[in-house]
Amino acid sequence: MVGGVPKARLREAAASLPVARVVVDVSLPHLDRPFDYLVTEAQSASAVPGVRVRVRFAGQLVDAIVLERTERSDHGGRLSFLERVLGAEPVLSADVAALAREVADRWAGTLADVVRLAVPPRHAAAEKRAVRLPGAPVDPPVPGALSRYAGGAAFLDEVRSAAPRRSWMMLPGDWAGEIAAAVQATLAAERGALVVVPDARDVRRVDDALDRLLGPGQHVALTADLGRAERYRRFLAVSRGEVRAVVGTRAAVWAPVRRLGLAVIWDDGDDLHAEPRAPYPHAREVAALRAHRAGAGLLIAGYAVTAEAAELCENGWMTRLEPAVQARPRAVPAIRAAGNDEELADDPAARVARLPSLAWRTARDALRHGPVLVQVPRRGYQPGLACAHCRATAHCPTCGGPLARPALDHAPVCRWCGVTAAVWRCTVCGGSECRAVVVGVRRTAEELGRAFPSVPVRTSGGGAVIDAVSDHPTLVIATPGAEPSAETGYAAAILLDGWALLARPDLRAGEEALRRWLGAAALVRPSEEGGRVVVVAPGELRPVQALVRWRPGWHADRELDDRRTLHLPPVARLAAVTGPPSAVAEVMGALELPRGAEVLGPVPLPRASATSPEVERMLIRVPRREGAALAATLKAAQAGRSARKALGVVKVEIDPAVIG
DNA sequence: TTAACTGGAAAA
DNA sequence: TTTCCAGTTAAC
Numbered sequence: 001m002v003g004g005v006p007k008a009r010l011r012e013a014a015a016s017l018p019v020a021r022v023v024v025d026v027s028l029p030h031l032d033r034p035f036d037y038l039v040t041e042a043q044s045a046s047a048v049p050g051v052r053v054r055v056r057f058a059g060q061l062v063d064a065i066v067l068e069r070t071e072r073s074d075h076g077g078r079l080s081f082l083e084r085v086l087g088a089e090p091v092l093s094a095d096v097a098a099l100a101r102e103v104a105d106r107w108a109g110t111l112a113d114v115v116r117l118a119v120p121p122r123h124a125a126a127e128k129r130a131v132r133l134p135g136a137p138v139d140p141p142v143p144g145a146l147s148r149y150a151g152g153a154a155f156l157d158e159v160r161s162a163a164p165r166r167s168w169m170m171l172p173g174d175w176a177g178e179i180a181a182a183v184q185a186t187l188a189a190e191r192g193a194l195v196v197v198p199d200a201r202d203v204r205r206v207d208d209a210l211d212r213l214l215g216p217g218q219h220v221a222l223t224a225d226l227g228r229a230e231r232y233r234r235f236l237a238v239s240r241g242e243v244r245a246v247v248g249t250r251a252a253v254w255a256p257v258r259r260l261g262l263a264v265i266w267d268d269g270d271d272l273h274a275e276p277r278a279p280y281p282h283a284r285e286v287a288a289l290r291a292h293r294a295g296a297g298l299l300i301a302g303y304a305v306t307a308e309a310a311e312l313c314e315n316g317w318m319t320r321l322e323p324a325v326q327a328r329p330r331a332v333p334a335i336r337a338a339g340n341d342e343e344l345a346d347d348p349a350a351r352v353a354r355l356p357s358l359a360w361r362t363a364r365d366a367l368r369h370g371p372v373l374v375q376v377p378r379r380g381y382q383p384g385l386a387c388a389h390c391r392a393t394a395h396c397p398t399c400g401g402p403l404a405r406p407a408l409d410h411a412p413v414c415r416w417c418g419v420t421a422a423v424w425r426c427t428v429c430g431g432s433e434c435r436a437v438v439v440g441v442r443r444t445a446e447e448l449g450r451a452f453p454s455v456p457v458r459t460s461g462g463g464a465v466i467d468a469v470s471d472h473p474t475l476v477i478a479t480p481g482a483e484p485s486a487e488t489g490y491a492a493a494i495l496l497d498g499w500a501l502l503a504r505p506d507l508r509a510g511e512e513a514l515r516r517w518l519g520a521a522a523l524v525r526p527s528e529e530g531g532r533v534v535v536v537a538p539g540e541l542r543p544v545q546a547l548v549r550w551r552p553g554w555h556a557d558r559e560l561d562d563r564r565t566l567h568l569p570p571v572a573r574l575a576a577v578t579g580p581p582s583a584v585a586e587v588m589g590a591l592e593l594p595r596g597a598e599v600l601g602p603v604p605l606p607r608a609s610a611t612s613p614e615v616e617r618m619l620i621r622v623p624r625r626e627g628a629a630l631a632a633t634l635k636a637a638q639a640g641r642s643a644r645k646a647l648g649v650v651k652v653e654i655d656p657a658v659i660g
Numbered sequence: 661t662t663a664a665c666t667g668g669a670a671a672a
Numbered sequence: 673t674t675t676c677c678a679g680t681t682a683a684c
Contacts, residue, residue, distance in 0.1 A: 019684095026683085038684090055684085058661080058662090059661035060661080061661095076684095
């Protein structure tokens with residue numbers, strides 16, 4: 001106060017565009033709209049769209065980002081001034097802001113939450129560095145790049161000026177190098193590129209491949225473990241246009257690459273691509289929306305193919321980029337299945353490990369020529385129920401959800417809709433009995449070492465992940481995703497997790513098992529060079545067939561058919577509403593359900609401890625064209641609760657990756 | 661942080 | 673019924 005007059009009254013609004021429309025860093029759903037503030041003449045030059053500011057919001061000082069500058073405001077009341085402008089660095093470009101709005105709406109979340117995912121925290125010191133010039137022009141890829149794929153060369157050609165979208169079914173080999181070639185083609189055409197991979201190890205691989213093809217200064221790697229200063233420094237290198245290519249983990253899908261020409265997702269079935277923070281968007285879906293908005297190309301690349309990628313091909317939005325006819329047999333190892341009924345190995349130690357004879361012989365022979373990979377499941381797989389006869393996963397006869405037995409002698413109960421399946425029949429073989437599948441493979445892995453006493457054993461997984469192994473005969477025991485690469489490929493791989501992976505109470509069990517098997521099998525030498533793979537699982541199961549024949553696309557199409565009959569994503573849209581029973585009931589009561597909506601539940605969720613509060617879940621599924629309406633009504637229900645400060649937090653997830 | 665609103669109590 | 677005041681609410 002000066003002489004009894006509030007300070008604000010003394011401030012003069014800027015002569016041109018005096019209003020800043022901002023997004024405040026507040027995640028309450030009922031406040032998810034822009035707010036207008038006045039800009040002083042002194043602030044006017046720096047408070048441009050994308051710049052961070054501090055504003056007084058309901059008395060509190062909060063962070064905000066300027067969305068636009070306007071001549072006037074629609075707000076009826078008096079406007080406050082911006083409290084402060086934080087630097088003059090635009091960190092939220094207009095395209096990323098528009099994408100963030102679309103993502104918030106698609107996942108029933110708030111813009112503030114999505115912006116928090118998209119823009120890293122500020123580190124003022126990093127902004128002081130002078131802007132560098134962009135890197136030198138990039139040469140196009142060498143002729144013959146991507147020649148292992150039918151239409152690979154055409155894709156590289158198209159990416160220069162158009163927006164080619166492909167589900168890329170990759171062959172064993174240098175996947176990082178092949179992706180880097182696609183990036184190179186994009187940069188050679190003076191457009192930007194973005195590569196999103198599941199974890200830091202894959203970032204390193206693509207980073208190295210880009211270094212080799214592009215030379216220094218053309219790209220940056222973005223990972224969560226960089227530390228604030230370095231992360232922000234690299235983010236600025238992208239937003240300032242100093243580099244045109246980015247590789248990173250899921251948050252990198254938001255990197256403000258200029259003139260985006262290509263977005264790449266590697267291994268989109270990996271659940272690390274699903275953002276664990278609200279509103280839980282999936283990197284593949286964000287990349288697809290972004291490519292669509294930007295008129296950029298999209299590659300959904302992997303050894304495996306997800307049902308989501310298959311759906312995008314089926315509806316004509318993407319096409320497949322598949323191995324050329326002659327390339328597949330040259331790249332793929334010889335793969336066989338060894339069912340549980342098969343004879344066990346003669347060797348006593350191998351018998352203890354319950355290793356089928358075929359697996360034991362394959363490993364023993366291969367160890368004469370190089371390292372052998374043994375894939376074992378991670379700890380903590382919750383086995384579900386499967387047909388006692390054919391081992392197919394047991395589904396609820398009412399809604400198609402996974403079944404579990406609440407108590408030993410209890411009839412199976414659906415984990416989604418809660419219905420007791422007193423009479424159950426297997427949809428595959430017609431069997432009438434289902435039982436839990438025992439997971440005992442972890443011990444098997446430990447015992448394996450004793451089955452091959454003369455060979456060194458190395459393990460990779462959990463906290464201790466090995467990057468690569470030499471070509472010396474070694475038994476390498478690894479959990480899925482932690483398999484080291486071998487210098488010239490493994491001589492063989494034994495995939496031990498058949499039962500455990502397929503018996504997960506998760507409708508993606510088959511897809512996930514195949515993805516992990518393909519990932520391990522891709523590290524093995526081609527059959528021409530003696531590479532062998534044995535998967536310990538019944539050969540008649542669909543994922544096993546797809547592995548043996550290396551037909552991930554075929555599997556994805558069948559998987560998509562299943563999703564259609566079960567009314568599941570990506571064919572339907574599904575929402576999970578989780579929270580204390582009264583709060584969930586409140587949300588459900590406030591919904592205006594779209595046409596064709598099915599409501600499943602409530603189902604009580606297992607509690608962390610006896611003292612933790614009761615939590616239940618409802619599932620809602622709607623035809624996909626009603627997805628936007630479902631998200632909108634869920635958002636409105638949440639906004640109503642936050643506006644009246646209702647007690648209890650309700651979590652809303654759209655198309656969750658796993659429905660536990 | 662603060663203006664606007666709410667509801668209860670005192671004054672008339 | 674009106675006025676005053678303390679506590680609460682919205683949020684530019």
